[in-house]
Amino acid sequence: MFTMFPLLFISLIVYVILHYLVGDGWSASQLMQIPMVSGDMWRITYGDAFIIISMGLLFVELLRSTKTGSDSILNHALSVVVFIISLLAFIIMPGFGNSVFFIFLSMTFLDFMAGFIVTTVTARRDFGISGGFGN
Incomplete structure (x- = not known):
């Protein structure tokens, strides 16, 4: 069952919870700063951390997409649903x-x-179909 669940849905839920519990400005708040050898200060915001963690989940999703089967197809269908929900939130909901x-x-x-x-x-590749039309 876990293979059917799109991991980016976790990120979407985390974003929504943080938005409604903490408020609009949570993503711009500074999480930490790291001094660099150059003398610069690398300022990392909560939004940066959110994106980095979501990128890790996206990487796992891409690895999982190489499997074939009904679980994989359902995972892709649910990923479309996550995209549509995210798109609607971006367009319609304040703070997104x-x-x-x-x-x-x-x-x-x-x-x-x-x-x-x-x-x-x-x-x-698994079913041995090659080329395209006429091959």
């Missing part, structure tokens, strides 16, 4: 129209597009 959420929205788009493409290519 910012760069952090737009980058997350882009990741949900990449998740479902890459998932379908990788699954299609993998299935073609």
Whole structure:
């Protein structure tokens, strides 16, 4: 059952919870700063951390998309639902129209597009279909 569940849905739920519990400005708040050898200070915001963690989940999703089967197809279908919910939130809901959420929205788009493409290519290779029309 865990293989059917799109991991980026976890990020979406975390964003929504933080938005409603902490408020609009949580993503711009500074999480930490790290001094660099150059003398610069690397300031990391909560939004940066959210994106980095979501990118890790996207990476796992892309690895999982190489599997074929009914669980994988359902995972891709649910990934489309996560993308649509995220798109609607970005367009309609106040507090979601910012760069952090737009980058997350882009990741949900990449998740479902890459998932379908990788699954299609993998299935073609597994079933021995090559070339295209006329081969």
